[in-house]
Amino acid sequence: MMLGNVEFEMAWLAPEQWPRLPQHLVEWLVALCGLPEWLVSIAGWFTSAGVVVGVFMGLFALLSLIERKTLARVQNRYGPNRAGWFGILQPVADGIKMLTKEDIVPAKADWLLHLLGPVLIVIPSILALGVIPYGQDWVPVPLELGLVFFFAVGAMTEIAVFVAGWASGSKFPMLGAMRAISQMVSYELPLIISALAVVMMSGTLSLPEIVESQGGYTLGFLPQWNLFTPWGLSAGVVFFIACIAEANRCPFDLPEGESEIVAGHMTEYSGFKYALFFIGEYLGLFAISALGITLFLGGWQSPLPIFDFLPSWLWFFAKLAVVIFIFLWIRATFPRVRIDQLMRFAWLCLIPIALLSLPTAAIWHYANKANNDIVAWIATMPLVLIPWVVLTVLFNRRLSPATTRTYHFAE
Amino acid sequence: MISDPLLQQSSPVLEEGSDDDQLLRVSLGPQHPSTHGVFRMNVELDGETVVRLKPVFGYLHRNHEKIAEGQTYLSSMPFTDRLDYICPLTNNWAYAHAVEKLAGIEVPERAEYMRVITAELTRLINHTAFAGFFLGDMGAWGSALMYAFREREKILDLFEDLTGARMMSNFMRFGGCRNDLPDGWLERCRALVDNYEPFLDEMEMFLLGNEILIARTQDVGQLPKETLINGGITGPMLRAAGVAYDIRKVDPYGIYDRFDFKMPLGEKGDCYDRLMIRFLEMRESLKILKQAIKDIPEGDFIAPKAKIRGFKPPVGEAYGRIEGPKGELGFYLVSDGTPQPYRYRVRPPSFVNLTLLEEMCVGLDIADVVIILGSVDIVLGEVDR
Numbered sequence: 001m002m003l004g005n006v007e008f009e010m011a012w013l014a015p016e017q018w019p020r021l022p023q024h025l026v027e028w029l030v031a032l033c034g035l036p037e038w039l040v041s042i043a044g045w046f047t048s049a050g051v052v053v054g055v056f057m058g059l060f061a062l063l064s065l066i067e068r069k070t071l072a073r074v075q076n077r078y079g080p081n082r083a084g085w086f087g088i089l090q091p092v093a094d095g096i097k098m099l100t101k102e103d104i105v106p107a108k109a110d111w112l113l114h115l116l117g118p119v120l121i122v123i124p125s126i127l128a129l130g131v132i133p134y135g136q137d138w139v140p141v142p143l144e145l146g147l148v149f150f151f152a153v154g155a156m157t158e159i160a161v162f163v164a165g166w167a168s169g170s171k172f173p174m175l176g177a178m179r180a181i182s183q184m185v186s187y188e189l190p191l192i193i194s195a196l197a198v199v200m201m202s203g204t205l206s207l208p209e210i211v212e213s214q215g216g217y218t219l220g221f222l223p224q225w226n227l228f229t230p231w232g233l234s235a236g237v238v239f240f241i242a243c244i245a246e247a248n249r250c251p252f253d254l255p256e257g258e259s260e261i262v263a264g265h266m267t268e269y270s271g272f273k274y275a276l277f278f279i280g281e282y283l284g285l286f287a288i289s290a291l292g293i294t295l296f297l298g299g300w301q302s303p304l305p306i307f308d309f310l311p312s313w314l315w316f317f318a319k320l321a322v323v324i325f326i327f328l329w330i331r332a333t334f335p336r337v338r339i340d341q342l343m344r345f346a347w348l349c350l351i352p353i354a355l356l357s358l359p360t361a362a363i364w365h366y367a368n369k370a371n372n373d374i375v376a377w378i379a380t381m382p383l384v385l386i387p388w389v390v391l392t393v394l395f396n397r398r399l400s401p402a403t404t405r406t407y408h409f410a411e
Numbered sequence: 412m413i414s415d416p417l418l419q420q421s422s423p424v425l426e427e428g429s430d431d432d433q434l435l436r437v438s439l440g441p442q443h444p445s446t447h448g449v450f451r452m453n454v455e456l457d458g459e460t461v462v463r464l465k466p467v468f469g470y471l472h473r474n475h476e477k478i479a480e481g482q483t484y485l486s487s488m489p490f491t492d493r494l495d496y497i498c499p500l501t502n503n504w505a506y507a508h509a510v511e512k513l514a515g516i517e518v519p520e521r522a523e524y525m526r527v528i529t530a531e532l533t534r535l536i537n538h539t540a541f542a543g544f545f546l547g548d549m550g551a552w553g554s555a556l557m558y559a560f561r562e563r564e565k566i567l568d569l570f571e572d573l574t575g576a577r578m579m580s581n582f583m584r585f586g587g588c589r590n591d592l593p594d595g596w597l598e599r600c601r602a603l604v605d606n607y608e609p610f611l612d613e614m615e616m617f618l619l620g621n622e623i624l625i626a627r628t629q630d631v632g633q634l635p636k637e638t639l640i641n642g643g644i645t646g647p648m649l650r651a652a653g654v655a656y657d658i659r660k661v662d663p664y665g666i667y668d669r670f671d672f673k674m675p676l677g678e679k680g681d682c683y684d685r686l687m688i689r690f691l692e693m694r695e696s697l698k699i700l701k702q703a704i705k706d707i708p709e710g711d712f713i714a715p716k717a718k719i720r721g722f723k724p725p726v727g728e729a730y731g732r733i734e735g736p737k738g739e740l741g742f743y744l745v746s747d748g749t750p751q752p753y754r755y756r757v758r759p760p761s762f763v764n765l766t767l768l769e770e771m772c773v774g775l776d777i778a779d780v781v782i783i784l785g786s787v788d789i790v791l792g793e794v795d796r
Binding site (some may be wrong): 075076077171172179254258333334338408410411 | 443445456458459547548550551554557561623624626655674677678684687688724778779781
């Protein structure tokens with residue numbers, strides 16, 4: 001269809017293309033004004049970025065409500081239900097409260113770094129969200145080295161947390177910052193190593209191609225996601241556990257361990273700077289869950305062939321919702337671990353298993369190449385099961401010397 | 412370098428260039444999420460390891476003992492609710508017990524049974540809430556606390572019907588209780604006691620097998636028996652270490668010698684044992700409650716000759732002690748024959764149990780300090796008075 005002198009394609013209105021629609025529209029409008037080609041693409045990029053930020057800010061508001069509701073339900077209470085219908089306006093009320101609060105900078109704080117801390121934590125999270133393939137042909141920034149970019153900007157949040165903790169000029173934030181650094185550095189390793197197994201198998205660092213490589217179904221119904229292979233299961237579980245630590249979620253929320261060090265690096269923040277930490281944390285949670293989905297859960301691929309007609313981005317967000325719910329569930333259920341147990345868990349349990357998933361993936365690859373599924377399963381299952389069993393047993397022994405106690409009764 | 416005089420007191424040796432210069436001095440509290448009120452610990456940390464710890468209290472000091480010396484015996488009774496505000500009725504009982512000893516008042520049988528029932532319900536409240544707070548200290552986001560408080564609410568409903576108040580319930584009088592049990596109260600109490608066992612099973616299933624809880628609490632904060640005895644520690648904390656000392660058994664007061672119940676004893680005395688002992692004690696409390704509800708006789712709820720107005724005990728002194736949920740709760744009274752006590756002294760279990768905090772915490776992580784403090788089970792209303 002020609003509107004003006006630029007083509008307007010009706011295909012843009014298909015459900016599959018909805019995430020791209022704003023970008024198409026802006027490009028079309030800019031072209032309609034007769035602006036040069038390079039300006040059209042720049043406008044498209046900005047719209048693309050705007051959609052990512054807008055959608056995830058909206059999801060952030062929604063999640064802050066859903067999290068409180070879920071926690072409340074697990075804890076046998078109602079949760080926010082005063083502001084609006086079912087508390088739907090609670091995020092708005094929270095936002096107004098945060099914006100109108102006084103911004104306090106401690107006298108001993110380095111004001112510039114104190115300001116930079118929360119800003120630095122939000123930016124990498126948004127950047128990381130830019131390389132995720134949300135739909136079949138919708139990647140905001142289709143980078144060849146998407147995975148490397150993701151981990152590079154992801155590592156910046158650690159610096160941000162340390163900056164925030166150090167610049168506050170106070171003791172609890174300092175303790176929180178020290179915890180954050182040691183925790184994040186240790187958990188970055190299993191995270192990256194388990195992602196490396198996926199890279200080995202798909203032979204690419206580009207996230208859209210990793211998703212493409214997980215297409216298709218075994219026996220016509222079992223999706224060929226990485227999670228459904230022995231090495232993928234092993235690496236995926238390690239990745240998920242490391243995710244929880246990277247996202248500072250319970251039971252690894254030591255940097256802000258409320259009952260111990262008040263609020264960790266956020267202790268000296270108030271008002272909107274404090275809100276920025278929350279935004280950064282939730283966006284980081286979205287980003288790391290999205291990466292996990294991309295690497296292990298087949299990204300936007302549908303779980304069953306009969307559902308292929310649904311738009312791909314819908315599947316992506318459905319998976320995101322499930323993963324986020326698991327995060328909330330864990331948070332509502334577990335107590336927190338101690339710092340030495342946390343480090344021991346990373347170095348003695350997660351990293352060996354993550355490392356072992358690399359040779360397992362290689363064996364799987366060559367057995368599969370020989371078109372022998374049964375041999376592949378037989379060869380890889382022991383490699384996965386034995387370390388899991390051995391390490392869990394060993395780890396449990398070290399963790400808790402005696403789990404059974406006897407108590408006697410005196411008259 | 413240090414401007415806080417309290418911190419200077421806590422570190423007498425501060426030489427230039429010594430290791431002490433490298434320590435991080437943190438004031439945990441009085442406004443800290445998990446110090447159970449306005450308790451403060453001046454902690455010196457090497458990394459995250461505690462090198463020294465000095466408890467500082469008094470932020471909730473209300474002059475309870477001195478105020479009591481200026482007013483009649485009975486008008487101190489409502490103030491005792493505010494000591495350990497989680498379990499007001501055992502405080503009532505301890506004070507009434509001391510005054511009854513001082514004045515030689517006999518308590519009617521029915522009143523004794525009513526006291527036992529309310530005191531054991533109070534013990535249930537305290538230990539259930541303890542499990543919730545303890546998990547909260549461990550970072551479980553109040554999930555356990557909410558389930559604990561659900562059951563606490565049911566007991567508070569009973570207390571509300573009995574005394575008119577949910578939290579600062581005031582029930583005991585010298586020579587008995589303030590009023591008789593309302594109609595149908597015993598049946599409701601019986602139903603609650605019958606339903607409590609499944610709740611305890613549920614809590615134990617959720618909590619005690621949890622890998623993280625075991626890792627956090629086992630072998631944390633244990634002390635030798637001798638140190639505990641020398642420190643005057645009483646209550647579940649002492650029994651968790653395997654010392655058979657329960658005033659209901661060793662110095663029976665009221666009618667506790669009539670009931671069939673046992674004293675659960677731990678072995679190691681670490682935080683896990685302290686939690687476990689409280690769960691076992693709740694089951695023993697349920698046993699006592701069942702017997703008491705079955706056997707309670709008809710009769711007076713207060714001694715008919717007990718004087719409420721113009722009460723003047725004879726000259727003398729008395730120490731009345733009971734096994735409160737947190738340990739030995741005692742009241743020491745000196746009478747000079749006037750309507751006011753000459754001296755009024757509380758022996759609060761929370762306060763005495765806190766004295767060994769530094770011994771338990773040194774060498775451990777700051778995260779352990781929080782759960783050790785939680786395992787001591789303090790209420791600041793009682794510590795500071």
